[in-house]
Amino acid sequence: MFKLLKYAKKYIVPAILSPVLMVGEVVFELMIPLVMADIITLIQQEGGMTDDSMNKMLRLGVRMLIYALCSLFCGSMAARAASVAGMGFGAKLREVLMNKIQTFSFSNIDRFSTASLITRLTTDVNTVQNTFLMMIRMLFRAPVMFVAALAFTIKMSPEVSSAFLVSLPLITVILVVFAPIALKRFKKMLEMFDGFNASIQENLTNVRVVKSFVREDYEKDKFKKANDNLMNAALNAEKLMILGQPALMIIMFGTILAILYIAAKAISAETLLLGDFTAIYTYIMQILMNFLMIIMLIAQFFMSQASAKRILEVIKEVPDISDENATETVVRDGSIEFKNVTFKYSGAANPIIKNANVKINSGEMVGIIGATGSAKSSLVQLIARLYDTTDGEVLVGGVNVKDYKIHALREEVSMVLQKNVLFSGTIAENLRWGNKNATDEELVEACKIADAHDFVSSFPDGYNTDLGQGGVNVSGGQKQRLCIARAILKKPKILILDDSTSAVDTFTDSKIRTGLRSCIPETTKIIIAQRISSVEDCDKIIILDNGEINDVGNHEELISRNEIYKDIYDSQQKGSDDFDLQGGAL
Ligand SMILES: Nc1ncnc2c1ncn2[C@@H]1O[C@H](COP(=O)(O)OP(=O)(O)OP(=O)(O)O)[C@@H](O)[C@H]1O
Ligand SMILES: [Mg+2]
Known part of the structure; x- marks a missing residue:
């Protein structure tokens, strides 16, 4: 006392x-x-x-x-x-x-x-x-x-x-x-x-x-x-x-x-x-x-x-992740490098990411694909330093993430988490979480990229629509698009979408990717997806298999040489005949 x-x-x-x-x-x-x-x-x-x-x-x-x-x-x-x-x-x-x-x-x-x-x-x-x-x-x-x-x-x-x-x-x-x-x-x-x-x-x-x-x-x-x-x-x-x-x-x-x-x-x-x-x-x-x-x-x-x-x-209580000794306040560019990264959740017996090595250039669009539980979400959470690596290092803009002031790093690494939420308040208020000084025009621009502008405008109150607690007034797919718009508004150097278009149809999914590519070309974009159609036009696709990086390449390279990728591709082709027309049409 x-x-x-x-x-x-x-x-x-x-x-x-x-x-x-x-x-x-x-x-x-x-x-x-x-x-x-x-x-x-x-x-x-x-x-x-x-x-x-x-x-x-x-x-x-x-x-x-x-x-x-x-x-x-x-x-x-x-x-x-x-x-x-x-x-x-x-x-x-x-x-x-x-x-x-x-x-x-x-x-x-x-x-x-x-x-x-x-x-x-x-x-x-x-x-x-x-x-x-x-x-x-x-x-x-x-x-x-x-x-x-x-x-x-x-x-x-x-x-x-x-x-x-x-x-x-x-x-x-x-x-x-x-x-x-x-x-x-x-x-x-x-x-x-x-x-x-x-x-x-x-x-x-x-x-x-x-x-x-x-x-x-x-x-x-x-x-x-x-x-x-x-x-x-x-x-x-x-x-x-x-x-x-x-x-x-x-x-x-x-x-x-x-x-x-x-x-x-x-x-x-x-x-x-x-x-x-x-x-x-x-x-x-x-x-x-x-x-x-x-x-x-x-x-x-x-x-x-x-x-x-x-x-x-x-x-x-001492916070597990601290930036007390960090000095870097500026993220130079959106390049990312994983160097011999091993990661284990505290309390878990075995590492779930094993010796990962991969390099992503600034401005690239990178897809990550792999079975459920293959550690896709865990891998990208290390970029924003939501967790610290157990071994090895993650570099952003050529600097170890542990050397950045956390605020500076997370300002530039915008993540749409797999389990994302909206808060009570209007759509505009929710979007401004990304950037509290954003103008109305910037809100519209971000929503257009995330293909959310049309449905938001269709509401009687438009951007002033009240979302209710936890964003209950919008559908799952609409919620995902608002979360993407919110992340884009931050104008980050790295944008990570963790399974963020799982609830939207392939056509909308492809429109969002087109928007990302043309409107924020300098931003490094990482897209985690279950569907090949969501990643096939990416510059690079990382295949994760049980916590290990199995292969990295573009769609053509992987389809010709990688068994896992080919299997996923074949299984998804069967059910959707119009796949090439819609999902792949960029
Ligand atoms: N907070 C946590 N604490 C302990 N273990 C976890 C935690 N989150 C995930 N795991 C474990 O880590 C492994 C990888 O999980 P992760 O969420 O990274 O997979 P994922 O590839 O994103 O899967 P999905 O496609 O289903 O989203 C799983 O075996 C999971 O049980
Ligand atoms: Mg996941």
């Missing part, structure tokens, strides 16, 4: 101001019972009301009012300062966490799971923020109030104070017994929160799949289980409070009873003034209340340790 406090630095002024003002509040609050005692003593001593005693009383009344107003002013200002500091601290923590998560590579995110990251960003930050808020409000107030009230009581009547000798240690013992158990149960509850969030997140993001497989009942059961687990864990933690609270109450009221008994005897024996007793009674309440407050503060502090630890885990 203390380690997180450095993120509250910006709010140090209100965080300090609040306790200072709080001391003012406490001092004035403690003065009020003293005036009250004077008033009662005055009434007792004077017997009847004379003008003189009325004047005295009025003066005392006004003094009491002033104390009360001062206390109110200090108290409200202190509460305001505490809120500013507390909320600010929470917001800063969320910002730090979010910024950190943005630096995570794919494998970092896998390690935590998205659901757990969400719990850490919300529930855990809330717990820590509340503790911080409670700390600034109570850290000074409760002990000052407690000590001062105790001192006043002891001074006015040492006899009465003796009752605390029993009750305060008793409360402490209860705390020491309960706190570690509570902490354990609280940790368990947070883990259940992770599971709960995972359940709703998976269900809500994939609601269409759930419905199409009529798995609602299964999902409901899964949710119920996660929800019940969370409830039970919370109840388990709560049970302690339910047990602990009456125990504390018994001690509190027992103490009050004992004090009333001692005070009654003292007043009869005339060793204690009735007026003083009214003040003492108020102080007793303050002592007990503030002692409880201190205990709660300590308990809350321990509880939030679990959350603080989970937040720190995220903050301390």
Whole structure:
């Protein structure tokens, strides 16, 4: 928890101001019972009301009012300062966490799971923020109030104070017994929160799949289980409070009873003034209340340790892919070279890319073809450094990708991922992810290349059509074309399309390739495809076979010498007689 406090630095002024003002509040609050005692003593001593005693009383009344107003002013200002500091601290923590998560590579995110990251960003930050808020409000107030009230009581009547000798240690013992158990149960509850969030997140993001497989009942059961687990864990933690609270109450009221008994005897024996007793009674309440407050503060502090630890885990996580020592900020051209590249996913036993060597010149159009699972996607992800090679190196523009600032590299390597997504918002907003300053003309130009302009214009709202969450308002093929347009808008030096035209017909596919070739001739274009028709007009075609580069050549060369290529070609020829007319017509 203390380690997180450095993120509250910006709010140090209100965080300090609040306790200072709080001391003012406490001092004035403690003065009020003293005036009250004077008033009662005055009434007792004077017997009847004379003008003189009325004047005295009025003066005392006004003094009491002033104390009360001062206390109110200090108290409200202190509460305001505490809120500013507390909320600010929470917001800063969320910002730090979010910024950190943005630096995570794919494998970092896998390690935590998205659901757990969400719990850490919300529930855990809330717990820590509340503790911080409670700390600034109570850290000074409760002990000052407690000590001062105790001192006043002891001074006015040492006899009465003796009752605390029993009750305060008793409360402490209860705390020491309960706190570690509570902490354990609280940790368990947070883990259940992770599971709960995972359940709703998976269900809500994939609601269409759930419905199409009529798995609602299964999902409901899964949710119920996660929800019940969370409830039970919370109840388990709560049970302690339910047990602990009456125990504390018994001690509190027992103490009050004992004090009333001692005070009654003292007043009869005339060793204690009735007026003083009214003040003492108020102080007793303050002592007990503030002692409880201190205990709660300590308990809350321990509880939030679990959350603080989970937040720190995220903050301390080292991103797998970092560009700290990289210096290159300019990608010279779109040439790519794989030099003895071997790649293994972390945790996997065997490499899935084995000793790959290939050179691609800037501006070339290169096809990659191979059976499913032959590591096509894995190979191109190394170019944008979404993963790092295990062995060997990938050069872009003649420089190792690890030597580039990641931002600079990814600005120039635009990828349409195989599992691509659009976001909620209009078509234009989605396209501008590629280039936020793109003009309307540039949007149209990119959409024309990706053969998306016609269908976008056919919508009543055109480029301002709202896509709905995850781009649900467009068809699969339309979505792919918008993703391509978005990637083109970046005007990259390298454009990678990973199976990005799988949902469009061969004719449209060919139109897109014509557009790419004529409109962005300087950009290196890499096209991963299942269909030979999508790659046959490429300058070079790379054949991947089980993670190894089997051959590189153009269509004619490969058809005459490569068995794998010929097999794929023959199998695809059979089903499409009009293939040459449409797909191959460039
Ligand atoms: N994130 C990952 N972690 C571990 N293994 C992975 C991961 N992604 C892919 N793999 C494995 O790597 C191998 C190659 O996968 P890859 O996605 O590169 O194939 P692909 O050629 O693109 O296939 P497809 O044509 O179906 O898209 C597969 O055996 C797959 O199981
Ligand atoms: Mg793939």
